[in-house]
Amino acid sequence: MSAIQPVLDRLDADLDASLERLFSFVRIPSISTDQAYAPDVRRAAEWLVDDLKSIGFDASVRDTSGHPMVVAHHEGPEGSPHVLFYGHYDVQPVDPLELWEDDPFDPKLKEVEPGRKIITGRGSSDDKGQLMLFVEACRAWKAVHGSLPCKITLLFEGEEETGSPSLKPFLEANKEELKADFALVCDTSMWDRDTPAISVGLRGLVGEEVTIHAANRDLHSGHYGGAAANPIRILAKILADIHDENGRVTIPGFYDGVEETPSQVKASWDALNLTPEKFLGEIGLSIPSGEKDRSLLELVWARPTAEFNGISGGYEGEGFKTVIAAQASAKVSFRLVHKQDPEQIRAAFRAFVEERLPADCSVTFEKHGGSPAIQLSYDSPIVTRAKSALSDEWNKQALTIAMGGSIPIVGDFQKLLGMESLLVGFALDDDRIHSPNEKYELSSFHKGQRSWARILAALTA
Amino acid sequence: MSAIQPVLDRLDADLDASLERLFSFVRIPSISTDQAYAPDVRRAAEWLVDDLKSIGFDASVRDTSGHPMVVAHHEGPEGSPHVLFYGHYDVQPVDPLELWEDDPFDPKLKEVEPGRKIITGRGSSDDKGQLMLFVEACRAWKAVHGSLPCKITLLFEGEEETGSPSLKPFLEANKEELKADFALVCDTSMWDRDTPAISVGLRGLVGEEVTIHAANRDLHSGHYGGAAANPIRILAKILADIHDENGRVTIPGFYDGVEETPSQVKASWDALNLTPEKFLGEIGLSIPSGEKDRSLLELVWARPTAEFNGISGGYEGEGFKTVIAAQASAKVSFRLVHKQDPEQIRAAFRAFVEERLPADCSVTFEKHGGSPAIQLSYDSPIVTRAKSALSDEWNKQALTIAMGGSIPIVGDFQKLLGMESLLVGFALDDDRIHSPNEKYELSSFHKGQRSWARILAALTA
DSSP, X not given: OTTHHHHHHHHHHTHHHHHHHHHHHHTSOOBTTSGXXXXXXXXXXXXXXXXXXXXXXXEEEEOOSSSOEEEEEEOOOTTOOEEEEEEXXXXXXXXXXGGOXXXXXXXOEEEEETTEEEEESTTTTTTHHHHHHHHHHHHHHHHHHSSXXXXXXXXXXXXXXXXXXXHHHHHHHTHHHHOOSEEEEOOOBOSBTTBOEEEEEEOEEEEEEXXXXXXXXOEEHHHHTTTSOOHHHHHHHHHHHTBOTTXXXXXXXXXXXXXOOOHHHHHHHHHTOOOHHHHHHTTTOOSOOSOTTSOHHHHHHTXXXXXXXXXXXXXXXXXXXXXXXXXXXEEEEEEEOTTOOHHHHHHHHHHHHHHTSOTTOEEEEEEEXXXXXXXXXXXXXXXXXXXXXXXXXXXXXXXXXXXXXXXXXXXXXXXXXXXXXXXXXXXXXXXXXXXXXXXXXXXXXXXXHHHHHHHHHHHHO | OTTHHHHHXXXXXXXXXXXXXXXXXXXXXXXXXXXXXXXXXXXXXXXXXXXXXXXXXXXXXXXXXXXXXXXXXXXXXXXXXXXXXXXXXXXXXXXXXXXXXXXXXXXXXXXXXXXXXXXXXXXXXXXXXXHHHHHHHHHHHHHHHSSOSSEEXXXXXXXXXXXXXXXXXHHHHTHHXXXXXXXXXXXXXXXXXXXXXXXXXXXXXXXXEEEEEOSSSOEEHHHHTTTSOOHHHHHHHHHHHTBOTTSOBOSTTTTTTOXXXXXXXXXXXXXXXXXXXXXXXXXXXXXXXXXTTSOHHHHHHTXXXXXXXXXXXXXXXXXOOOEEOSEEEEEEEEEEXXXXXXXXHHHHHHHHHHHTSOTTOEEEEEEEEEEOOEEOOSSOHHHHHHHHHHHHHHTSOOEEEEESSOOHHXXXXXXXXXXXXXXXXXXXXXXXXXSTTOEEEHHHHHHHHHHHHHHHHHHTO
């Protein structure tokens, strides 16, 4: 540990300056799903390149057919491993804006209780805050030692929140440049505010937008009500059919490839003793909505879901309008586990909808990304070393857990670059990522930087 | 008929000028449901008052707690009946604006096929065009004879499209002033472009907005999917439960007060020979969506409905957002017939929703108007005389029909002022009222003016 202590000291001394850097980065509204923000997405990429060059990385903005990638390289000592670190610099939309207590793009440090501070803003956690931890660890290491402990490549994406359409082509086109001994992926969470965690299971995702088309124009519900097909009624019926009374998804073949979680893994999750009251209580709920007779952690880590992420149709404004809409649509997503096949699920969903459509109506589908689930090793040497480094920093045994969310890049690294990933992140479940009032704990920001420095030391010792 | 011919001639000669007056009126965007347009609603009321004063009416804008009323009086010959004519000068919203071929508030006269012209614009039919017919008939009568054939009171409302919240209090507060021998109501349709009609049945309406509240904030569907209640899923299930597989409404007690249509009335409707292909074909549909084993005219004229007029929740923007929303809501309306009780239906609907709500979620309701159905006489002397006048003008037997829409004022006139109504209007089913590209036939505008002049003559002969 002789190399690491001065790096940790340097990170402590540089904390205020590192916060200012994060604030500058968060101020750029790099919302990837809305084309109106495309210039801001590019500006965020350029901001990263400038910062990485200042540390000594060979960094550049790399165009794609969508938003650009940022790629940066730094050499390491002869014989050291080559590590690829991945993060994303795009962010989710901010609507409904009126629910934000602070400007989402004017980040602040706020004391929320004595001794506990948070960083506010869209992207403060997902993923600008998380990715800057590693950049800060590199900056401090370089400042103290004049070098880095291993060869490091950074890959920062600007389309993660829109299903990463350009990522696979980019990986394929730049295989030789990007292939490393292993990848570090930072887009994950801690178990709780004091307990670091490494994620070894990730759910996959299939996104679909379904639009039911009925009459060729909006209709007056008095003249046509009782005679004309109502697309909201048709859509509601189809969505309602997707779950049975036990919370199981009824789409034929949906559970193909779903495995039972090994009993010892289940037992380790049960030992975490996370009750529905605790997990759901902080968001104002208490009853698990998924399959009955499954534990809460099974539901969010090891069972697939069908969720309705948005619905719209007819008159949604103030007051009332007695209209029968011409169309209605829903955004539907499926979280996948184990060996479920995304494209098989997509096809089964589309067939399920089409079977339920009245003969005089039609349906259109829009594809929004698809990726299978990931299952990584619980006990590889890299996982064991990283657990030890995290346990040292947080003074608490690091956990190996699964995650309900999807990080498709981990599968792409496996398939396209033949490279396993180590998933370490410092977000918390209450960070409100994708929601109004996103935040990042200052403790995550500070000890997260130190954690990455320790992990780099452990992996290259 | 000596008094009427010069009035008809005058209407023919004044047609262009009457069109210009309607255009000025339509140019005022008097959208009552959106408070942003409140000044325009008032401006429309003032426009009417100015026009009516120019004819010699004692006209004024009358404030309410919502949008104002316009009331105007004109004396008639000693012993003549007193007639109250009702219309509304507010209009529906215009969204989605991009679907309009012409500016909704810049009306035009367009030739759509040889010999057939239409008037474009929001309100051109519903109800500015329809109410101006009667005003033009009065103007011509006054110009020719220097007087009107009977005592006439005009009542024009600015809140019809928002459930008329101020109407009842206004009628109650001004009973003596407004009570007449009978009312003329113009907010109805012809059977087809060449066949005039008198409406004797009107469906009632109950409007409800239901919002399902689940988590206390929007959630990431990866972290919480499978565990947290999804309000879109809950709402879709509740809406789907409202109809059974035969199209019947399943809310307990919903059909209380619904009567079977007399067989001779049903037979007269069957004789009109309106097929689903004809009625629904022009809107791109072909299969009646309501109760099976009912004729199409029964479905729209004599059976109650549950319709979903709007739905919203979660992310509705461009792209995709993997969110579980905190809430989702729907605008639901019920068309009522015969003796169904609006408040009983509202209560039954609310109980139906509450019974289906998970214990950790909540629901809020917003009331949007309620009125019972109306059944008028098929063969009173007034109906008989008006039918004859209409048949003379259109050179075709006028029909007595029912209507799928709601005109709550007819019930209010019955209950509060003890006054029956005669319902005559010249709209067509394809006028696209409440939709983009609303229009009014020039033939309706011209022959409608002449029809009202003939009806005034017939009723006062």
